[in-house]
Amino acid sequence: MSETSSSLTLPDPTPRKTTFSGTLYRGNEGMWSWVLHRITGVAIYFFLLVHVLDTALIRVSPEAYNAVMATYKNPVMGLGEVVLVGAVVLHAMNGLRIILVDAWPWATKHQRLLFWIVMGLVAALMLYFTPTHLINVFSPIEGGH
Amino acid sequence: MAATQVTGTPGEETAAQAAQTEGGTAPAEVDSAQEGHDRPLEAGEAVEEPQSFPVTVIVRRYDPEVDDEPRWVDYDVQMFATERILDALHRIKWEQDPSLAFRRSCAHGVCGSDAMRINGKNRLACKALVKDFDTSKPIYVEAIKGLPLEKDLIVNMEPFFDSFREIQPFLQASSKPEKERHQTIAQRERFDDTTKCILCAACTTSCPVFWTDGQYFGPAAIVNAHRFIFDSRDEASQVRLDILNDREGVWRCRTTFNCTDACPRGIQVTKAIAEVKQAMMTGVKL
CATH class of the missing domain: 3.10.20.30 (Beta-grasp domain)
Incomplete structure (x- = not known):
């Protein structure tokens, strides 16, 4: 029983200052799916901006267009395409999930399960896409040498 | 409390022994007596003090x-x-x-x-x-x-309560009943979940949309609108739906489900918001 009153006799009455800076809100699947949706959405927006511009180059001159397209044909851009397709697939699948959650009571109740179904589908689609794509990206270089 | 009475011969028996001799006759009483200190303590019995x-x-x-x-x-x-x-x-x-x-x-x-x-x-x-x-x-x-x-x-809770006031959280009915407004069990059940709200703001301040957009009505206001929108006695459902069918209304909800997780009353907040969204698209289904 004596322990309970021990805080009265703490040696240091002035509280210590900590270097801790802040906490992140600890949301569940719903919050992280929203975060992923935002990040992929913004990323896809910037890609589309560039994509519209480089495609519009063909109206300026076909040579300029071809020159730009040639700079895209390297492994770094190939890997970038994997990321891009991943972002689009995730955004698309999660977008369908959000529509269901809004419109269908069953989905509202089982949103957590749906999140993991979305993740599974994205993983499956990417497992299908990535090897085929990377073979295309890397084979011309290997073949050329 | 009843352990000594149930065993009949308390004597020197400890509670554990009493439980064994009794077998299955009255385990509930013995169990509850063992948990607390609300029975006469046996001599020499060790008492486990809760430790801080x-x-x-x-x-x-x-x-x-x-x-x-x-x-x-x-x-x-x-x-x-x-x-x-x-x-x-x-x-x-x-x-x-x-x-x-x-x-x-x-x-x-x-x-x-x-x-x-x-x-x-x-x-x-x-x-x-x-x-x-x-x-x-x-x-x-x-x-x-x-x-x-x-x-x-x-x-400062004022912005939170402002949103709450804006959705008209009170019963609006034109008729004046003789005694009371009747409602079936099913009609009452329809909005039961959202009557539990205590306006603590845990839901609204767990919402990432509300953090960055203070104009958003927030989950709590929508929950309290839901409470009257789906009340069969209320006549101003459409007014509230029009208020919430706003740029800063229910469509700001991104279904992060933080509000449902935060609610200390266990209200299915995001579900209530989704029902208000559905009521806007397909009409109020009481």
């Missing part, structure tokens, strides 16, 4: 007259597993630092005064038990997010 243990509580303090920025301050308090975070704050305020400011009133999860962010989640301090936390690590306590910080754990 040190817990580090790190509170985000802010005194507008002194601090430019909120700062994290840590306190060591002796706690029992069955106590609540509110008790820890009391102990800090009463025994260590009387300047700590926080709201609380009933301290039993009904008034909704002491919503705060505990270890990164919005909880009522009076309903968050110490035993549910990993006390080998510090427990972080800070004010709820998205409302103007006034002092320590106190925020």
